[in-house]
Amino acid sequence: MKEKLTRDIYERELRKLHEELVLLQKWVVETKQKVCVVFEGRDGAGKxxxxxxxxERVSPRVFHVVALPAPTEREKTQMYTQRYLKHMPAGGEIVIFDxxxxxRAGVERVMGFCTEEQAQRFLRIVPELEDLVIESGTILLKYWLEVSAxxxxxxxQARINDGRKTWKLSPMDLESYRRWHEYSRARDEMFKASDKDWAPWHVVRSDDKRRARLNVIRHLLDHxxxxxxxxxxxxxxxRSLKGEYVEPDYPYRFIAEHDWEAKPSK
Incomplete structure (x- = not known):
């Protein structure tokens, strides 16, 4: 296994890739292309x-991130994929699903939020659904981030110990952690059913976060x-001439400027 990428190399290469993403963005807007990117993986995989x-360096008007919460009672009565399909890209948009x-093939199946029959039906129909997405002119890229146990x-554990990350940890995360092998079996069946030539799963080794991020962006740009x-x-x-404009003597409500260089009080 390669050594983890240093921050200097990561930031140098990420800057180059960001410049390419800006060019991609321009092309997508000009050609009215539709792009859909799906990210899946276990909790903590780095999605x-x-x-x-x-x-982080492109326009949110073009790159839309979709991270849906648990379905509402109304959404539970709809066709399963309905709440996802309404977020699919229009011309000139790139939609990223977190x-x-x-x-349905992962968390819902493993945690018992759907029946086994519903999960199996989903696995049967999802290739046809994605075939229709691609037939509509949408570029579909699916990434699975593979993290080791x-x-x-x-x-x-870092989420538990770091106050900045505690929001990332939920009781559901702990339960999914416990069910590692159940998730492995669900992943295996998901790949078997939906890893098709027209909509393949691209698997990313993600133990090294920096290397994984660069690899994903490079792959996305290449595809x-x-x-x-x-x-x-x-x-x-x-700039235009000042003319008769005079800066007003207005009591602006400036925020406090802290002495960040001073030694912390705590």
Whole structure:
């Protein structure tokens, strides 16, 4: 196994990839292309951090992140995929699902939120659903982030110990952690049913978060046939003349400026 990527190399390469993502964004808008990216994986696999790395330097008007909560009572009575389909991209949009319709093949199945019959029916029909998505002109990319049992333990323990991360940990996470092998079996059956040539699962080794993020972005860029044009040079124009404008003597409510260089009081 390779050594974990250093921060210096990660930030250097991420900057280059961010520049390419900006070009991709421009192409998607100009061509009205539709792109749908699905991220799945166990709790602690690094989905959120990877999505943040993709989106932190692009426009939220183009890159939309969808992370749906548990279904409402009304949504439970609808066709299962209905609440996901309404978030699919229109022309000029890239939609990223932080967990997706595959909840039915994973968490819902393992935790008993759906019946085994419902899970099996989903696995039968999902290839046809994704075939229709692609036939509509949407580029569909599906990523599974594969984290080892040891690394998942380390990351979830870090959530317990770090006050900045406690919001990431729920009783559901603890229960899913306990059911590692049940999730493994569910993942295996999900791959068997839905890893198709027209909509394959791209598996990402994610024990090294930085390396995984770079690998995903590189793969995403390589699998969308965007074309680039040399950017036109930009020069700031001259500001208009001040004329008779006078800065007002207004009592602005400035926020307090703390002395961050001082020694902390605690």
């Amino acid at each position: 959120g951090g990877t999505i943040k790395a993709i989106t 967990r997706s319709w595959y909840n 040891e690394e998942q333990t380390r990351r979830l 969308i046939p965007y074309k680039t044009k040399p950017p036109k040079p930009v020069k700031l124009p001259k």
